[in-house]
Amino acid sequence: MNTLLGWLRRLAVKAARHASWVLPAEYAAWADAMHRELHYIEDDRAALRWAVGCVVASYTKRLSVPRQVCARLFLNPAGAAGMLMLVLVLALAGHASGQTDTFVPAFKETTCALPDLSPDISARLRCGTVTVPRDYDHPGAGTLKLAVVVIHPRVKDPQAAPVLFLQGGPGSPLTIHAARIARYESATLARNRDLILVDQRGAGRSEPALCPGLRRQQLGVFAHEDSPDEQRAAWRVTYRDCQRELARNGIDPAWFGTRMSVRDLEIVRRALGVPRWNIYGRSYGTEVAMTLEALYPSTLRAVVLDSVYPPDPLPLTRTQTFAAALDALFQACRSDPSCAAAHPDLAATYREAMAGLAETPLTLALPPGSGTSKIVLGPAAFRAGVDLALYDRPLLAMLPRMIQAAHDRDAASLQPFLAHLIQQFLTTESPGDQIVVECRDRPSLQALPAKSKPVDGPGIIDMHGICRDWIAPGPPALIPTATGVPTLLLTGAIDPVTPPPFARMVAAKMGARAHVVEFPHVGHDVELSTPCGASLVTQFIRSPEAPINTACVAEVRPVALR
């Protein structure tokens, strides 16, 4: 072993020398710089990877001066030897990083300990766990059990490839909803096919639990803190508390990220004995799906991306996407006769509501079972509630009334809205999983706090810098370039978080096999929002090569605002 490592180090040095040779003379100082870093890298494998990178860097730089490439590389025997060296070094680097996967994928069946089961549904569910390595760089160092549920269709086509359902969040629980999905959604997403639900690592019923009390603690911020500044500071404290909790429990954030989840899913696929599958990805799940598509395209038959959430950098800020969706609501109210009559200037009503809450926050008592006994509603907390409501057509329908109630300081009318939103807030995510995954995925979250300025006042949740003193970014999520996999992207025109520009950006990179369908009057989660969206998913999964019939899209009605 020692001989091998010594050999690796010598190879690294040779590679670095080759890189120096390849770089044009004017970059000699850079060549030295790259080479000398080797002396400061103690681990031999890391040194070899560094040196391989130097070779790549030097060719990259060289190839930007194309005339000289041919002369040096092909007329000079040393150049040809250099190319062979590059191939050899790359091959060895792959071998040296220990890629032999000794992990044997296996599905361990368990009883279904799930809510809302009935005999007909239980008969269709197969529950169990798949074990994956905690840390892919050290496969021997501990494992995680992922919760998996396979939903069989009522009538199964044995030839049909199953559908993998990738949930949002990151961190939204999925397998716990298996019974409801089996009753109401599986026929849409996976007619005559198996539908596979997986809780990604750190989410739902999968290991590990990441700061399970965090969401309640965050709700407490709204209950106890009186000013936006205090709420913002308290919000950040909840994450610092989570950071300490993870450290105490020996949970390393570096185990997380979209790239890790994708590797897990490959193990799940093999554990279930599935040669090829389809994916329905929703919201954050689209980021996982597109990364899987980039890395393992041969395992995929077709992919649906519903409400597309791309890797960094996002083309629009969250402030911008929220503002656009809110404007769309105001516009829709103007165009709806009964809304326009009830709210002649909803935009002004919203502004006045926010100003009023800024001057004097409204304290609302909530009924038992709401998760908290009171909420201190300032402008930022109210905006967070409006944002949540914008995701969802039924809530969107009631938003003008909710805005009016905030304006009028009508606590009685606001109460049921808030109680409902709080339930959503508490149950739809694991914020611990969300923060570690987003910090690993998004270098943009490393930057120091920015003085972002939403038009209507400071944001409540300033995530800038949360990651910086805690979690370094890992390998990023990916968008496939010129994909060979038929891919359908669904996007709602009034989505407050993943609007159409995101889908269009991803589709442009994916190329001709990717098709975007934009739905007017629809927000987040197209398949859930409109039967037309659902029918397109069914149609596409059935025949991914056929042209998509989008006739129903023109029939989607505006939300009936009340």
Add this chain to the structure above:
Amino acid sequence: MPRRPNNSRQARALLATLLEQSPLWRHGYGLAKATGLKSGTLYPLLMRLSEQGLLESRWQDAERPGLPPRHFYRLSAAGVALACEQKQSDAAADLIIPPGVLA
């Protein structure tokens, strides 16, 4: 949309990392670790930023004897200005509630 210079994900990550530590000097290996970029991506970027006058570099003697001098980098004034500009537009992190599913 036409490609703006220094607007790739990698370039933005590098600029943001350099801005954080500005005006301290950083070495290549440290930048690779902080940004997650491999040397093959990092160095062409550093070279380009230097050519554009956005990056300063200098040699520093090793702290321990027997080791060669090492190359260190930091943003120039122009580089700081560009990185700040990019950070303003990165108010993407002012997430209200990041994407989830209201299922």
